[in-house]
Amino acid sequence: MRFSNPLELEDFLLQQRLVEPEQLRGGGDLPQTADELLSDLERRGVLTSYQTGKLRRGETDGLRVGQYRLLYRNAAGSFARVFRGCSVEDGSMVGVKVLRQRLASDPRAVTLFRREGELGKRLKHKNIVPIYDVGQDGDQHYITMEFVEGGNFRDFIKIRKSFSPEEATKYVLDIAEGLNYALGLGLTHRDLKLTNVLLSAQGVAKLVDFGLAGNDNGLSQFEESVDRAVEYASLERGTNAPANDPRSDLYFLGAIYYELLTGVPPYPPTKSSAERKDFRRYCNIRPLRSVNPSLPSNVIQIVERLMEISPSDRYQKPAEVIADLKDVLGQSADSKAPATPGPQDRPAQPTVICVETRPKQQDALREYFTKHSYRVLMLGDPQRALQRMKTERPAGLVVMAEMSEHEARDFYAKGIAACRKSGTAFILALSRGLNSLRDELAASPGVSRVLAQPVTLRDIRCAIEELRAAAK
Incomplete structure (x- = not known):
């Protein structure tokens, strides 16, 4: 199903609960085409690249199962695919395992799949990923489990x-x-x-x-x-x-x-x-x-x-x-x-929390900081990063998520407050469309650095290390 105009796309997104009504407008010019609307929603982090990619191809299945939006595909095998999912009810993150469509009509495969889920619900141990539920949505069979960061x-x-x-x-x-x-x-x-x-x-x-x-x-x-x-x-x-x-x-x-x-x-x-x-x-x-x-x-x-x-x-x-x-x-x-x-004799590995929604950029950040002896905690939502700051004391908070001007200003203020409390180096890497905000935001005092594009991973790491050294 391809969408001929933005209103038709908006109706579908709301009907499927892929977005909330207040998320549809980002404060800029109204999109003139469905593709422009998808680009705007992806830029602002409302939809992921996985979701917009399927919608651009006219694929409306595989975006939601039960009460869970499917955000990214994390793994795929011959039997099933595993996604990062988000509950439309409370926003909680889960892993969602979905039986491959070609096996959905095979009673033996469905029995084996459901057996995995029901058996997994019995296993309650710190070294086993817990299974939450086994469900069916139309001809889609799925299992939900803890999402392991x-x-x-x-x-x-x-x-x-x-x-x-x-x-x-x-x-x-x-x-x-x-x-x-x-x-x-x-x-x-x-x-x-x-x-x-x-x-x-x-x-x-x-x-x-x-x-x-x-x-x-x-x-x-x-x-x-x-x-x-x-x-x-x-x-x-x-x-x-x-x-x-x-x-x-x-x-x-x-x-x-x-x-x-x-x-x-x-x-x-x-x-x-x-x-x-x-x-x-x-x-x-x-x-x-x-x-x-x-x-x-x-x-x-x-x-x-x-x-x-x-x-x-x-x-x-x-x-x-x-x-x-x-x-x-x-x-x-x-x-x-x-x-x-x-x-206990080795120095503790410093943690860096990275906020990024794009899978390729996530992989690049994870690989780069791991090679430089950092523990990497990858999140897709800036607000979730602020919540994690209440329980973590990371060496650095790196935010690369796409935002509107209003969202960037608001998050920068909240990020500064959180990082001052924990002594964390706060790096905000602006998207190209927001480079003009650099001087305005950089004028705020604190343990922060605002970087305008083009930005390299080395720039980000050096900024973290310079801020940490200055704090000492």
């Missing part, structure tokens, strides 16, 4: 390349504790991989996607039909492991540990189903010591035992590896050696 470990590996032994051990301990809790309910994960572990902005690893969690033998009819857990099935066939063997999760926990420590996977990544089914792929693992000889011997021993090809030679339960991981962290904390300081 952060990303999955595959994304972090692309940026960080690898983690220190202490960091990797702490995160693997988080995963193991989630697995141990699930096993206490009789469940194994059965799809453990980097993309199914999220790292929150608070530095907590959380398991997601228990869609193949094993507690019934009838599940086997679904597994490989949706191209999931092929690795599990191949490993277990080659080792004659029993169904729903918890030791299979431990093998793939070892694979995650290996990659976090080295930045390279233990076996070659491939999309070929035939290669993934080849048992030899899981046997011929390059020794961890040869990849990184500097790793502590106790860490290497844990990885090797987790990845023993014979299930009887592995740890038998998550509780066993938890004990050894805690010993490693305890030894690191007690160590005086400068090469492997304990977590």
Whole structure:
């Protein structure tokens, strides 16, 4: 459905509750076309680039499911897509997992999808992403869950390349504790991989996607039909492991540990189903010591035992590896050696809160500041950033969101007040249309810097560091 004029588009947006009535007018000239209205709403952050892109293509489905607006697509697989969603009722952010449309008419796929959601609602643990609800809107099936500010470990590996032994051990301990809790309910994960572990902005690893969690033998009819857990099935066939063997999760926990420590996977990544089914792929693992000889011997021993090809030679339960991981962290904390300081001996990683709605710019900010040893908390709404300032004491607040002149003035005043209280460096990067505000806003005293376009990421980082140094 394509919109012939702005009024027709406005009616649709209001009917679908994609915008509020007061958001339709930004105070400038009235848009003359539907495309101009979309550009204005995206510039002001009312709609996201994902939403305007679909509307420009005449696609009116996939913008809302149930009471949730779909803001961005965060991940996509052969079975489902995951979005950042926003409740039209209270504005709360959630993760929304939507079954792919081509599978919506497949009863087996729908059963598996709903099973994931209903089972996930039972799992209440700090290292497992909680499931809130399982719903259906027309022919769309969806699951809502906690929205984790952060990303999955595959994304972090692309940026960080690898983690220190202490960091990797702490995160693997988080995963193991989630697995141990699930096993206490009789469940194994059965799809453990980097993309199914999220790292929150608070530095907590959380398991997601228990869609193949094993507690019934009838599940086997679904597994490989949706191209999931092929690795599990191949490993277990080659080792004659029993169904729903918890030791299979431990093998793939070892694979995650290996990659976090080295930045390279233990076996070659491939999309070929035939290669993934080849048992030899899981046997011929390059020794961890040869990849990184500097790793502590106790860490290497844990990885090797987790990845023993014979299930009887592995740890038998998550509780066993938890004990050894805690010993490693305890030894690191007690160590005086400068090469492997304990977590409490390292300086705290400064946090920078970034406000940006555009996915490409979000990725660039996250990658740049992470490389310069900052913890990055990415938000899309300036007002939410001010709320987080009440609980966080970040080193910097960087705002790059598109705003009107009125919104920029108002937010700048509020941002100054919040940053003075917390001693935070406040950087407002104006959009090109607002460059004329620079002198006016820059005249305000405080811990702020107003930057006019063109602005580089280095400009922003240097401004933060200069303001922090001046504050000292």
